Amino acid sequence: SSAVPITCGDLAKVGQLVSKPQQVSSEEGINLEEIREFAKNFKIRRLSLGLTQTQVGQALTATEGPAYSQSAICRFEKLDITPKSAQKLKPVLEKWLAEAEHWNQKGQQNLMEFVGGEPSKKRKRRTSFTPQNALPTGQEITEIARELNYDREVVRVWFCNRRQTLKNTSKINVFQVQ
Amino acid sequence: SSAVPITCGDLAKVGQLVSKPQQVSSEEGINLEEIREFAKNFKIRRLSLGLTQTQVGQALTATEGPAYSQSAICRFEKLDITPKSAQKLKPVLEKWLAEAEHWNQKGQQNLMEFVGGEPSKKRKRRTSFTPQNALPTGQEITEIARELNYDREVVRVWFCNRRQTLKNTSKINVFQVQ
DNA sequence: AGCATAAATAATAA
DNA sequence: TTATTATTTATGCT
Numbered sequence A, B: 001s002s003a004v005p006i007t008c009g010d011l012a013k014v015g016q017l018v019s020k021p022q023q024v025s026s027e028e029g030i031n032l033e034e035i036r037e038f039a040k041n042f043k044i045r046r047l048s049l050g051l052t053q054t055q056v057g058q059a060l061t062a063t064e065g066p067a068y069s070q071s072a073i074c075r076f077e078k079l080d081i082t083p084k085s086a087q088k089l090k091p092v093l094e095k096w097l098a099e100a101e102h103w104n105q106k107g108q109q110n111l112m113e114f115v116g117g118e119p120s121k122k123r124k125r126r127t128s129f130t131p132q133n134a135l136p137t138g139q140e141i142t143e144i145a146r147e148l149n150y151d152r153e154v155v156r157v158w159f160c161n162r163r164q165t166l167k168n169t170s171k172i173n174v175f176q177v178q
Numbered sequence C: 001a002g003c004a005t006a007a008a009t010a011a012t013a014a
Numbered sequence D: 001t002t003a004t005t006a007t008t009t010a011t012g013c014t
Helices: A032-048 A053-063 A070-077 A085-106 A107-114 A138-148 A152-169 B032-048 B053-061 B071-079 B083-105 B106-117 B138-148 B152-169
Strands: none
Touching: A032 A070, A032 A085, A032 B032, A032 B083, A053 A070, A053 A107, A053 B152, A085 A107, B032 B071, B032 B083, B053 B071, B053 B083, B053 B106, B071 B083, B083 B106
């Protein structure tokens, strides 16, 4: 049988390409294996610093030129990104992370300042729902799921997330008590 | 004024005690600083293996005697646990993690077998909520509004706007269940 | 001592 | 990228 040509255009992602025999993108001289290695390490180092993808994105947006979304960081870590984009992003992340680690050496407080987050940002207190504004009971969820023809778990999570969205956007906290 | 005695009984947690001057629990000879160090490292090593607290808990439950809940692992990592409990849990976690790392060396597959998770467990496909015209009914809106303790009109308009947006952008009008 | 689930985080459909 | 769904972590409760 004839060999199937491997299309290696702009649309293929690093994660898909890296497992192929030739690990160096010939045309552009991009070392995919190196990128994979870095991506894996980046995640571990990020977590070691206790940073979220969102924090990294926001900090990069503030210091580097263009905007870096949480999704972008996520996609880089998962290698769900084209070699060209990865090649461009890698040095930016590398430099930033090294600097972040440098500040962390000098103390957690310095890192947080560097990242630009509120140093005292505390987890929101868990809300206790009163009977008046309680989430739908298990039975009600089941019923709604049936009526909407959705999986019960999907509906449960939807209510969970929906409440969060509403809480975040409305100035009035309809769900009682912080 | 008289000195306030620091109560250091069974109810105080490692995280609270470790910042105090005396870092060795005198009565029981527990080195709190060592536990803190280990807890921090444990988390990083766990994440490096790509494991969740739930996975660790379940695996421990399967191999070691008693049950270890996700909450238990979480509380250990956050040091929200009494010195006595921490002291008891530490060697168990240490031994297990070392073994997990050993298997991971031999390949990701081996680790997953050791952990006991389904190797092919894939993230659930993201559900596309595409409300068709008939959904939700007036009664359902009333119910949802009541459950969320929101004004009915607010909810109705929200769905109206949402449908409108979706109608403009989506081709299919069928409720899709993934 | 752990369950239920709220809050936070990661992943992804569009 | 944005908006928002799914997953993971943290915690109120008893």
